[in-house]
Amino acid sequence: MRAVTIAILCGAWLSCLIPADAIADDAGAYSTRPIQVIVPFGAGGNSDTIARVLQRAIADHQLLPQPLVILNVPGAGGTIGSRRALNASPDGDTLLFLHEGIITASYSGAATWGWRDFEPIAATGRNGGVIAVAEDSRFQGIEDLLAAAAEIPGTLTFATNIGAPAHFWAMQLEDARAGARFRYVQSGGGAARFHSLKGGHVEATAFSVAEFLSYRDGGLRALAILSEIRDPALPEVPTAREQGIEVIASNLQCWWAPKDTPAERLTLIGDALKQVMETPEFQKFASEQQIEPLFLSGPELTDELAQREAVIAAIAPRDIPGLPDVPLALAILSGLVGIGVLFARPAPRKLIQQGQVRDRTLLIRRTVTLVFATIFYAGLLAVSDSSLFAFFTFFFLTGIGNLLMMPRQPSWREGIAFVGFAGLMAYGLPWVFETVFGISMP
Template sequence: MHLFKSSALALACCTLPVAGFAAVDLECSTARVLVGFPPGGGTDFQARVVVDAINEVSDGVHLQVVNLSGQSGNRAAREVIDAAPDGCTLFFHHAALLSSYLTGRTETSWDAFAPVAMVSFEPAIYAASRNDNFNSLSELVDYASAHPGEITAAVSVGSDSHFFALQLQDLLDVELNLVGYNGEAERVTAMLSNVIQFAQVTEQTASQYLGNELVPLTYAYTERSDSLPDVPTAREAGYDFVVGTTRGLLMPKDTPAEIVDHYAQLIEQAMQSEEVQAAFERTGTIVDYRAPAEYTAWWQETAAAWEELAIKLGIFQPRG
């Protein structure tokens, strides 16, 4: 819900008082936090954990998660771009902003927003359907090399999972049959239904199936997961890559710096809560808070690296 207040009394009730900063008046009592994917996936889960923690430390505006799924998060992105820069609209998202732009699905990239704070890094797990009898990444690579285009792999088209799949094909020198789904929850469902053989998943969404209906082939991080100690890292399996989803909050581009800083301070406090730490640990997610300047630098560095890769893979098709 997006409420606008006009009276001085109403504005006074909707400030963001945070230690070390002067209070900032907002024109809403409830601010929307848009999530571009359906409920049940990793982005939705993390958004709700973080928003609940922010509401605990804020005695000003109340945040409310709003799912606006479609187009690999681009529908929600457009809603945020078009929103007033008044502190009443935020966007909980990840690097799909880059992959969608680089592959020509959207005309705007990360710099159409005001970065507020990074909150997490969630290492990827590459898993196979139990019915396909792949017990290691090497077995899947060997089969894919001998049968180009036969293995079906689920991706969210234009999202980071799509970009990572293209990168993985190049790195492993294999050809997969990439099939599009809207978000991780749908990708997992497709694997459980034996429609898809291979996909990038996370502990948060797929933990109850890993080791049962789904076979975790590799953990794409520098060290093994505490909750999946028997699953080798990609490097242990002989492949040098680290893959994962970095999430954070953004706002409309021209949002005043004092509002961005207020939210960043609230988010920093929220990320220190025991509830957030425990929830992220249970789902194999690493808390990685970065303030606006650091988060902006991350976007700049990642955008440059991904553009170079997109050019190498022949998928660089910017429309902007």
């Protein structure tokens, strides 16, 4: 009854075409389409939390005609996500929420694009920086620390996250005190830097104020805060300036749009962001998270960014000497061991363990078709609009399952049952994924 199955499938596929087209047309209209905000870090991180608080408050107060949707595109220090925003069409439907990492990435070589390749919309907050040591450290102030770093340059160990703002803060400190040179030790994120400090493997490191507050009870002491004035959460910690070190550094949280996005869209979103920062929800969140609720937009913001860029550009990242070429070493080693494997005469596993010759060709044929169908299916998803997901999935499920994998020709009943199952999966999955699990579909 293979013909029967094909007939059922053709009918079902044709009926699918109609709603799919209707959806595709509908999505073209601007007024109903949500604005996608790319957060180039994982869900649950600092940037993601801020973006989601702002998104919720904008929705609650109906500050924008369309809803904002957060899309997490993590990876490579934020450059994977910023690249996607860079290439998005400049219609105001795609925005980027990224802090100063956008400037540091272009100066550390991680990205070939910089902040000038985007339209800055607004800055919605600032995180201060803290220089910290272990509780029992010999250093009492920032001047102490820098004097030691200048005494024998390049021996005082400083845990850092190379390319990230914390790294540039430390380099600003070096610039402020003649002759001071730290020995940078790559540790990674805040938790990793805390470990290095706590375990006594490095002598100093930099944290954001929020990070410092969450680790303080673990046995840390702040030497200086890198803001203009003392932080209300850490009133006992003097600023670097008070101690005679002229360094002001912080991390600015910014909203960006692709280059050439119409100015009226930028103003609309900028105004919404300005209003949302005055809501009690955001004020409460900002004070809990130690974010300074600073709002900047327009020329003010551009000036501030240019100023920050100038500071970062003035500090040239130094090469890190003496690191082995691990990939090369591994390639050589695996080449040698590979020769060992050849000598041990590996007998390739039989493709099919048991079964008749007729079975064998059939199984190989269906497996090859399965793999190619999967590649084809993924290819379709990659080039198509997301509203077609259910349609392609149905196509795939019925095709692979019913035509390829059924051990024998299915009966009418089995065919209908399977098509029903495939339809349920294809149209149920997007609903389950998007509404229940909050995952956006390809």
